[in-house]
Amino acid sequence: MNDIRRILVVLDRPGGEQWALARGKALAAATGAHLHLTSFCWVALAENDQVFDTHQRLALRKGALNERRRWLDGVVLDAGLTAANVSTEVVWTKSIADWVAEQASSGRADLVVKSVHRGSGTLLHTPLDWQILRTCPAPVWLAMGGSAAGPVLASIDLEHGDQKHQLMNQRVLDAAQYFAGVLKVPAHGVHVVETTGFPDSLEGYEVEVLAADAELRCRDLLEAMVKPYGLEPANVHLAVGHIAPALAEVIRNNGAGLLVVGTGARGRIGTFLLGNSAELILASAPCDVLAIHI
DSSP: OOOOOEEEEEOOOTTSOOHHHHHHHHHHHHHOOEEEEEEEEOOGGGGOTTTSOHHHHHHHHHHHHHHHHHHHHHHHHHTTOOTTTEEEEEEEOSOHHHHHHHHHHTTSOSEEEEEOEEOSSSEEOOHHHHHHHHHOOSOEEEEOSSOOOSOEEEEOOOSOOSHHHHHHHHHHHHHHHHHHHHHTOOEEEEEEEOGGGSOSOBTTBOHHHHHHHHHHHHHHHHHHHHGGGTOOGGGEEEEESOHHHHHHHHHHHHTOSEEEEEOOOBOTTSOBOOOHHHHHHHHHOSSEEEEEOO
């Protein structure tokens, strides 16, 4: 993975916990990357020419932007940041995900950091979260609060042996190793063997034997996959079960602070295909998640 030189932080609305800012600040300090803080502002009536005339709409827009700018200046001051190590921007747009994707596509963001919030056992992703995940070509770091201290865990997909998934696994491991080095924590690798989808009976085979064979073979494949990255044997995990709860258990047992997951290739309309497994992981991981696209 290339060095991170430009970090784009998508700030929460005023009044919320700015976890993305805290994470972006720490990452910028560790990598030497430039930190760009962006707050988005939009008032629908300011664009409605059936309600207000041009001067009224301009005044409404200017007032909203000035108010948000004052708030953003205060956020920077409270965070102990200065113009020497951060830039800020208030953006007037209804299409936040499109704006973020354009920044990444044009090379103005190597990493996007955004907060997510936890409800009763799951992450409360907004429609905007999913839009950014599906459209942004740069890695997206979803910060869920607290600290990201702890190992970086790479989620490896061995269920598909095609070239696309092999490339995805390599990029996930590259990113996990990179951020483990940046954060000065160990890198781990994990694969979940989903034998829970096997039928109850198979003609000529015992389901338990097939499940055991799958586990042994996946262990060999996992060890071969992570070998070039020099992971400690104790840091290579093979779990069995449904992917989301099995991964969550590995995360908790090892105190992981970041899970790196691959989210697929581009679809025909230019968006990224997350896949069912990736969506389950993103919705339930009990730590920060870094989504990597091919």
